[in-house]
Structures are given as structure tokens and as C-alpha cells.
Amino acid sequence: xxxxxxxxxxxxxxxxxxxxxxxxxxxxxxxxxxxxxxxxxxxxxxxxxxxxxxxxxxxxxxxxxxxxxxxxxxxxxxxxxxxxxxxxxxxxxxxxxxxxxxxxxxxxxxxxxxxxxxxxxxxxxxxxxxxxxxxxxxxxxxxxxxxxxxxxxxxxxxxxxxxxxxxxxxxxxxxxxxxxxxxxxxxxxxxxxxxxxxxxxxxxxxxxxxxxxxxxxxxxxxxxxxxxxxxxxxxxxxxxxxxxxxxxxxxxxxxxxxxxxxxxxxxxxxxxxxxxxxxxxxxxxxxxxxxxxxxxxxxxxxxxxxxxxxxxxxxxxxxxxxxxxxxxxxxxxxxxxxxxxxxxxxxxxxxxxxxxxxxxxxxxxxxxxxxxxxxxxxxxxxxxxxxxxxxxxxxxxxxxxxxxxxxxxxxxxxxxxxxxxx
Amino acid sequence: xxxxxxxxxxxxxxxxxxxxxxxxxxxxxxxxxxxxxxxxxxxxxxxxxxxxxxxxxxxxxxxxxxxxxxxxxxxxxxxxxxxxxxxxxxxxxxxxxxxxxxxxxxxxxxxxxxxxxxxxxxxxxxxxxxxxxxxxxxxxxxxxxxxxxxxxxxxxxxxxxxxxxxxxxxxxxxxxxxxxxx
Numbered sequence: 356x357x358x359x360x361x362x363x364x365x366x367x368x369x370x371x372x373x374x375x376x377x378x379x380x381x382x383x384x385x386x387x388x389x390x391x392x393x394x395x396x397x398x399x400x401x402x403x404x405x406x407x408x409x410x411x412x413x414x415x416x417x418x419x420x421x422x423x424x425x426x427x428x429x430x431x432x433x434x435x436x437x438x439x440x441x442x443x444x445x446x447x448x449x450x451x452x453x454x455x456x457x458x459x460x461x462x463x464x465x466x467x468x469x470x471x472x473x474x475x476x477x478x479x480x481x482x483x484x485x486x487x488x489x490x491x492x493x494x495x496x497x498x499x500x501x502x503x504x505x506x507x508x509x510x511x512x513x514x515x516x517x518x519x520x521x522x523x524x525x526x527x528x529x530x531x532x533x534x535x536x537x538x539x540x541x542x543x544x545x546x547x548x549x550x551x552x553x554x555x556x557x558x559x560x561x562x563x564x565x566x567x568x569x570x571x572x573x574x575x576x577x578x579x580x581x582x583x584x585x586x587x588x589x590x591x592x593x594x595x596x597x598x599x600x601x602x603x604x605x606x607x608x609x610x611x612x613x614x615x616x617x618x619x620x621x622x623x624x625x626x627x628x629x630x631x632x633x634x635x636x637x638x639x640x641x642x643x644x645x646x647x648x649x650x651x652x653x654x655x656x657x658x659x660x661x662x663x664x665x666x667x668x669x670x671x672x673x674x675x676x677x678x679x680x681x682x683x684x685x686x687x688x689x690x691x692x693x694x695x696x697x698x699x700x701x702x703x704x705x706x707x708x709x710x711x712x713x714x715x716x717x718x719x720x721x722x723x724x725x726x727x728x729x730x731x732x733x734x735x736x737x738x739x740x741x742x743x744x745x746x747x748x749x750x751x752x753x754x755x756x757x758x759x760x761x762x763x764x765x766x767x768x769x770x771x772x773x774x775x776x777x
Numbered sequence: 778x779x780x781x782x783x784x785x786x787x788x789x790x791x792x793x794x795x796x797x798x799x800x801x802x803x804x805x806x807x808x809x810x811x812x813x814x815x816x817x818x819x820x821x822x823x824x825x826x827x828x829x830x831x832x833x834x835x836x837x838x839x840x841x842x843x844x845x846x847x848x849x850x851x852x853x854x855x856x857x858x859x860x861x862x863x864x865x866x867x868x869x870x871x872x873x874x875x876x877x878x879x880x881x882x883x884x885x886x887x888x889x890x891x892x893x894x895x896x897x898x899x900x901x902x903x904x905x906x907x908x909x910x911x912x913x914x915x916x917x918x919x920x921x922x923x924x925x926x927x928x929x930x931x932x933x934x935x936x937x938x939x940x941x942x943x944x945x946x947x948x949x950x951x952x953x954x955x956x957x958x959x
Binding site: 443444445446447450452454455458490491493617618619620708709710711720722724726728734735737739743744746747749750775776 | 801802803804806832833834835836838839840841842849851855862885886887889890891898934935936937938939940948949
């Protein structure tokens with residue numbers, strides 16, 4: 356933890372008495388060498404006095420490791436009393452050289468490495484890599500394998516959104532719901548273990564299919580957990596969603612306007628919470644959702660401000676409900692047949708070519724550009740991660756919010772620093 | 778927009794600035810090859826054209842093929858179903874020197890962090906336009922971080938720093954030698 360508060364006025368040369376006399380004259384007590392916040396200081400907001408400057412500006416540097424941050428990053432804040440007036444973000448502390456490691460590895464090692472793109476949503480890293488390689492090599496994926504992939508994807512989406520709920524609940528200090536949600540998330544991790552043998556890094560997808568067929572009783576347990584989560588969603592609403600102490604912290608806070616979303620390229624639930632209907636599951640039939648009947652939840656502005664923290668939370672909660680509907684339909688349409696086109700050897704070679712694949716991950720649009728030069732390992736693997744856009748909006752989104760809301764705002768953006776730093 | 782129509786429209790719109798229009802791999806995307814010097818002009822046309830309306834830079838990818846670096850801009854439209862890949866190539870003077878390409882952040886601000894990543898990892902320096910440089914220098918007058926010197930970043934910015942300052946070499950280049958493996 357490193358917090359280094361310093362005051363700007365400590366470097367100024369005006370006398371204390373002078374400042375007292377000119378308390379309401381911002382021109383006089385402003386340091387002579389200070390111009391950056393001139394516009395900010397000049398605007399007094401009568402409707403929201405807290406938004407108006409009236410104290411010394413303080414600088415805080417938070418990070419790279421701090422309890423209020425969702426992951427390792429540095430926030431440089433300029434505080435006016437308890438209100439954040441400016442902010443900058445710096446990341447890169449989790450850079451593990453994933454893209455270089457993928458270039459140096461044989462093709463068969465791509466899937467286990469891709470797990471580590473975003474450990475929380477491991478399946479989507481695998482899926483985006485497999486889809487790109489299958490496009491280059493023109494590999495057909497059997498229908499049964501496609502459905503198994505979709506089942507895993509939707510289970511991961513539910514698990515990711517439950518984790519999001521936990522992080523958001525922790526940031527507002529609500530401990531009860533954390534235990535409720537983690538209990539249910541464990542059931543989904545149990546399902547991963549049943550199918551793949553792992554709970555996090557699944558290493559289950561293969562080029563042209565999946566590693567193994569579904570185990571006995573898996574489909575029945577998926578249905579069982581769908582029913583369970585559906586009941587639990589009502590429980591979450593009773594305990595947390597409309598709890599006064601939660602709504603007070605989230606209604607109308609950190610509203611993401613549509614123009615900021617388009618400027619930063621934000622996708623996924625964060626964009627949908629602000630009313631933008633953008634979901635690859637609907638717009639890209641190649642992902643395999645074209646035979647599934649489901650809706651794309653978008654923000655409704657129930658708090659009076661479309662795109663605030665509460666909308667972002669509600670959209671994810673509703674997405675869990677839709678994922679349950681998708682899972683139910685998938686278990687009905689799963690066809691018999693092969694789960695892998697053909698078992699590829701360890702020293703496989705993918706033909707020369709390139710592909711750019713996209714999937715709708717729980718955080719937003721995840722893309723992967725792979726270039727192959729026909730050798731035993733890829734020439735280039737590059738990821739387009741949704742968190743980059745979410746981070747880009749922070750310096751514009753945070754100014755104007757109070758310092759105690761900072762952890763809630765950061766948690767509400769669902770930042771996956773592992774995938775941003777790669 | 779359908780492939781043939783898109784191709785005709787681009788040829789009409791960009792005229793001699795297009796070097797080649799080819800399919801992108803096996804996908805339905807089109808790759809538009811241009812010269813590096815016409816990047817800003819082409820970017821402006823593609824963004825402002827009402828039929829294309831390519832207002833979203835979804836991805837920026839750099840790949841090294843032998844001595845040549847290919848920079849790909851994956852462009853999309855928020856309002857329409859249009860998308861294409863804009864691509865240019867550049868060759869550095871030697872394999873240790875930086876490559877200079879114009880920055881497209883003034884057209885697509887979401888591309889700036891991706892440019893900074895490519896600069897760190899590939900040594901491709903995306904130069905800002907004169908107007909952006911002027912704006913930056915004016916802001917820096919007020920910025921205490923830049924006055925103090927050091928690595929502090931400017932206020933109001935998001936900056937991915939994937940390498941420590943002073944790191945030797947560009948790790949994603951093919952000739953990169955890992956420290957301790959000379």
C-alpha cells in the first residue's frame with residue numbers, strides 16, 4: 356500500500372491570512388503556478404455543492420497493490436476534499452509475456468497457455484484461440500463439440516457474473532451476499548471438475564472439438580444447477596439487489612454515457628447497461644447461438660440514470676437468467692456423435708494464413724488475431740481484450756465521484772487486469 | 778455492405794491511395810493495403826464517409842514477417858454492419874531501430890492504448906499529429922507530474938506500461954534475445 360498525500364498549496368507562496376480573506380474568491384487563493392484546474396475551480400455547482408471545489412487540492416497515488424483496487428494498477432488522483440477532480444491510470448504490473456510465449460510454443464501448447472489470458476474466464480481464452488486456428492486450417496467442429504463448448508461458455512459466464520457480484524458486494528461492505536454467491540459458484544466449479552478434471556485452468560478445448568465427451572450425469576447436473584441458480588437469483592434480489600444500503604451507493608453513480616462508450620470502444624455488459632445492444636451471440640451466427648432463443652438484457656435506467664453502477668449490476672444478473680435459458684435449450688439439442696474431428700498429433704502444422712476470431716466473453720468482445728507462416732508454431736498471436744477499453748474510460752468516468760465510491764466504481768467496471776496486461 | 782460493392786466503393790473513395798484489396802484469410806473481411814504516408818488521409822475518409830461510417834477501431838495488431846512489419850487496423854461501424862481491415866507495411870532501417878507511423882488516435886481515441894503497447898513491444902512509434910503535440914505541450918505546462926520529470930504519466934490518461942523504463946530491445950520482434958541468453 357502506498358498512499359502519498361501531498362497538498363498543492365504547500366508549494367505555493369501565498370500567506371495564510373490572505374487565503375482566509377479571499378475564501379470566496381477562487382482567483383486569489385489559487386497558487387500562482389497552478390492553471391490545470393482553472394476551469395474546474397471556476398465552476399460552482401449550486402445543485403451539487405460537493406461537486407464544487409472549496410478545499411485544497413490533494414494528490415494521492417494509490418497502488419500498485421491496494422485493498423480498494425480490483426487488481427494491480429496505479430491510480431494517480433487529484434482530490435478536492437472528498438471529490439476526485441482528476442485521475443490517471445497506469446497498468447502493466449501483471450505483464451507475463453503471454454503473446455511472446457505463444458509465439459515460441461508449438462501449436463499444441465496454445466490451448467493451455469490461452470487459459471492464462473484471463474484465469475477467471477479460461478474457456479473464452481481457449482475458445483477464441485481454437486476458433487482462429489480452425490479458421491486458418493479449415494477444420495470442421497462436430498456439432499456435439501460445438502454444443503459442449505457453448506455449455507462450458509455459458510457456465511463460465513454465470514460463474515464470472517457471480518464473481519462480479521462478489522467483488523461489487525465486497526466493495527460496498529456487504530458480507531452476507533458474498534457467502535451466498537460463493538456457495539453457488541462452487542457448484543459451477545464442481546461441474547467443471549466433473550467434466551474436465553480442473554476447476555479453473557480447464558485445458559479442455561482442442562482444435563476441431565473438445566478433449567473428451569461429456570461424463571455420465573453431467574447434463575442432468577447442469578439442469579439441476581440451472582434450477583438452483585434460478586431460485587437463488589430471487590434470493591439475491593431479496594438480500595442485495597434492492598437493499599437500501601446497496602442502492603444508495605449505486606443509484607446514479609458513475610454513469611457511463613453512450614458517447615464515452617463509443618469513444619473508448621467499450622463492449623459487453625458495461626455497454627449494454629447504457630442501452631447499447633451489442634452482443635456477438637446475436638450478431639455472429641458462426642458462434643452457434645443462432646438456434647437458441649434468448650434475449651439480450653440491456654440497462655433500463657430504473658434508478659433514473661441509465662448506465663449507472665446499479666444498471667451494470669442488473670444487466671449481469673439478468674444475463675445469468677438468460678444463460679440459464681440458453682443452457683436448458685442446449686441440453687435439449689445436444690446431438691449424438693463425435694466430440695473431436697480427428698486427434699491432432701503433438702507436432703501438428705497449421706497452413707500459412709491468418710484469422711481474426713471474436714467471442715462474447717463475460718467482460719465484452721474478446722478478439723484474437725493469429726498469423727501462421729506454416730511452421731510448427733504461430734508467427735503472431737495477438738489478443739484484443741475488452742478490459743483495455745474499460746480502463747480507457749476511467750480517467751473520464753471517475754472525476755466528480757467521491758473518494759469512498761472509488762472501489763465501487765472500479766468493481767462495477769469488471770476490470771480483468773490479467774487479460775489487459777497479458 | 779456486400780464484398781464486391783465494398784470493394785468498388787473503396788476504390789471510388791480512396792482512388793490511388795489503395796495499393797490492393799484482398800480477402801482477409803478465409804473470412805468475409807476485406808484487407809485494404811495502403812501506403813504508410815497516406816494513413817491519416819485514408820483514416821479521415823473512412824471515418825467520415827456516411828456510407829461506411831467506420832467509427833470504431835476494434836483492434837490494432839502488428840505482425841513481423843521477415844524484415845517487414847505489417848500494421849493492421851480492424852475497423853468497424855457502430856451504426857452499420859460494415860467492417861474491414863486497413864493494413865500498411867513498414868521496414869525499419871535496421872532491426873534495432875524504431876519504425877515511425879502516424880498515430881490514428883485523433884480519429885479513433887480507443888486505439889491509443891493499443892498503439893502504446895505496440896510501441897513498447899514492437900518498437901513502432903506512432904507519431905502524434907502537430908495539433909495533438911501542441912495540445913499536449915499546453916497541458917504539460919500545467920502538469921505537475923511532467924514538471925517533476927521522471928516516469929509519471931500525464932493526468933487524465935490511461936497508459937499501459939508493459940515494460941520497465943529503459944528495457945533493452947523490443948520483445949515481440951523476431952530477433953529479440955532474452956536477457957541472459959546471449
